[in-house]
Amino acid sequence: LIGAGRTDLLRTIFALDERAAGEGHRYPSMNALHPRLNSVASLGCLLLALTAPAQAAIIQPDTAVASSQFSATYAATHTIDGSGLTGAVSTLPTHAAYTSGAGGNHWTTDNGPSPLDAYITWGFNSAQTLDTIYLWNHQSTTSLASNSGYDVGNFALTFYNSANAVIGTYSGTLAFDSNAAQAFNFSAIAGVSSVRFDVNSIQNSQSPYTGLAEVAFNTTTIANRTPDAGSTASLLGLSVLALAFFSRRLSPA
Numbered sequence: 471l472i473g474a475g476r477t478d479l480l481r482t483i484f485a486l487d488e489r490a491a492g493e494g495h496r497y498p499s500m501n502a503l504h505p506r507l508n509s510v511a512s513l514g515c516l517l518l519a520l521t522a523p524a525q526a527a528i529i530q531p532d533t534a535v536a537s538s539q540f541s542a543t544y545a546a547t548h549t550i551d552g553s554g555l556t557g558a559v560s561t562l563p564t565h566a567a568y569t570s571g572a573g574g575n576h577w578t579t580d581n582g583p584s585p586l587d588a589y590i591t592w593g594f595n596s597a598q599t600l601d602t603i604y605l606w607n608h609q610s611t612t613s614l615a616s617n618s619g620y621d622v623g624n625f626a627l628t629f630y631n632s633a634n635a636v637i638g639t640y641s642g643t644l645a646f647d648s649n650a651a652q653a654f655n656f657s658a659i660a661g662v663s664s665v666r667f668d669v670n671s672i673q674n675s676q677s678p679y680t681g682l683a684e685v686a687f688n689t690t691t692i693a694n695r696t697p698d699a700g701s702t703a704s705l706l707g708l709s710v711l712a713l714a715f716f717s718r719r720l721s722p723a
Contacts, residue, residue, distance in 0.1 A: 528560045528604070530686050531592035531665070536577060538588065540679070543570050544578035546590050549685045554606075562651040565606040565683045568614055576608060578620065578681040585620075585680035588669040592685060594662065597632060601658040602688035603665075604651040607644045608681045610673075619674020620681055621646040626670055632663040646673045651686070658690060 536546035548554070554575030557563030568576050579588045610620035622644050629638035638659040644652055665687075672680045 525690070527689055528562070528686050529598070529689050530559060532595045533593035534577075534590060535593075536579070536588070536590040538580035538583050540578045540580050543574035544576060544681065545574065546577045548575055549577045549590065549682050550592065552684070554683055559684075559686050562604060562653075562686070564649045565609065565651075567649075568609045568612045568683075570614055576681055576683050578608070579679055581678045585669060585672050585677060588680050589666055590682070591664055591666045593664040597661045597663050598687070599658055599660040599690040600629070600662050600665070600687045601690065602653055602655045603627065603640075604653050604686040604688070605644060606651055606683035606685070607646065607648055608683055609647075609649055610677075610679070611647065616679065617674055617677050619672060619677045620679050621673040622669050622680055622682060623671035623673060626668040628666045628668070629659050629662050630664045630666070631661045634664075637661060641670075649683075651684075 530550045530552070532550075534546040534550045539545050552559055553573070554566040554569075555563050556566060566575060577590065579585060605622075605625075607622055608620040610618050623646070624643050625641065627638075627640040627642075628636055629640075631637050638656075640654070640656045642654045667682075667685075669680050
């Protein structure tokens with residue numbers, strides 16, 4: 471249960487506890503829990519030390535499925551495969567220009583369906599806690615594009631859990647003609663298995679096409695494994711014993 475990196479913290483906890491108690495027993499092995507946690511403060515600190523800390527990370531979805539795509543060269547999966555990014559996604563780099571070379575680097579919708587009916591759904595293999603989306607807008611500024619107005623303007627996000635129930639929504643507006651990641655923050659949403667992105671407006675309302683270059687999310691992860699049922703029961707048992715011991719020490723002789 472106790473990581474090696476927490477040894478110094480536990481030594482401090484036990485040292486303060488012994489000083490407060492006025493006793494001289496020595497530290498036990500740090501490979502086992504202290505047999506005489508003699509204050510509620512010690513117990514609280516110990517449980518905090520054992521709690522796995524939350525850490526933020528920039529991730530990309532595992533799957534991408536769109537309402538349409540012009541061809542495989544302009545596939546929805548280009549929004550999650552790093553194609554076109556000029557560096558690691560974790561650094562939120564700029565995105566390269568729109569191209570059909572090397573298999574393409576943008577998602578572009580098909581000609582026919584209205585761009586305002588376009589959507590893309592990103593999925594995660596395991597549920598995530600999300601609080602930010604990073605979007606790289608379409609760069610329809612090269613001769614490859616039929617016009618320079620594919621860029622998404624207003625958009626809406628819908629968050630789903632593993633049962634496909636809606637657990638959150640968000641709406642925002644992307645800047646046009648940008649190759650940079652645009653960040654949109656929202657209150658953390660836990661248990662997200664998929665996110666649907668709906669296009670509500672585009673730069674050129676007459677354009678038959680729209681799409682995106684890339685997407686990423688900020689997620690909150692747990693650095694250490696979640697305690698199993700046995701570990702949880704052990705911690706609860708320790709709490710009861712420590713509190714009982716503390717109460718006995720406070721009782722008159």
